[in-house]
Amino acid sequence: MSVYGAPVIGLHGNWLGIVVVMHDITELVHLEEVRKDFVANVSHELRTPVTSIKGFTETLLDGAMNEPEVLKDFLEIIQKESDRLHLLIDDLLELSGMEREGFSLQYAFINVKEVMDDALKITSGNFERKGISLVLEIQGDLIIEADADRLIQVMVNLLSNAINYSKEQTKVIISGTKSGSNVAIDVTDEGIGIEQSQLPRLFERFYRVDRARSRDSGGTGLGLAIVKHLIEAHGGTIDVESTIGVGTTFRIQLPIRKKI
Ligand code: ADP
Secondary structure (H helix, E strand, C coil), X not given: CEEEEEEEECCCCCEEEEEEEEECCHHHHHHHHHHHHHHHHHHHHHHHHHHHHHHHHHHHHCCHHHCHHHHHHHHHHHHHHHHHHHHHHHHHHHHHHHHCCCCCCCCEEEEHHHHHHXXXXXXXXXXXXXXXXXXEEECCCCEEEECHHHHHHHHHHHHHHHHHCCCCCCEEEEEEEEECCEEEXXXXXXXXXXXXXXXXXXXXXXXXXXXXXXXXXXXXCCXXXXXXXXXXXXXXXXXXXXXXXXXXXXXXXXXXXXXC
């Protein structure tokens, strides 16, 4: 709470009283903390690959490059870390673009099944690599007013996570059903699951249940924050349910007709 006070003096210099203005700044303080956390996280996330690239390059220049085996190994690490940096910068630019005023969706009437097919084409290599099978249960012709490219992006994110956090030879189910004036799209996996206590923070930027595992799988920790942004920009919602060792379901609800 911030408090300001000022005396009120009448026309003839007589004392009339005091005006007190009180501002509840709890929300402002919270926003400032979120901003500071974000800057600290970005710095940390950027510094990690840069430090690694710098270290390996220096070691190579100090003589390690004369051993062909070492040279190849180190160059591969440098390439992997550069790719990671690239991905992180892309995701950060994407998020800041979405948060900027003027961000808009390209609405059109789209078929949910076609969006799923496009997202599956993009992720098919990863499904095959882990031998994960896919079950697609989309009700009839679900036509909604939405931005197709953005929904494909949402689905690719959710499917990539479902694959990354599942063991080989498991199953992912995508279902799409109409419910009132919304469509509900569920992505269910048979993966490692998430503790109940972690669920409320899952959509925060850079929040990861297991940092090392996410990093190994190439995650930036920004995927679900981007997904939530895109769904909410459509006037929809996203929720998650999970049981450790059983699996996770992400449920998206989208209005069938564009909300004005
Ligand atoms: P990341 O790039 O780390 O995957 P996300 O924002 O996409 O970042 O996800 C945040 C965290 O949520 C992940 O690090 C992971 O711990 C957890 N997570 C997301 N999807 C799943 C899933 N399907 N199963 C288990 N954990 C998940």
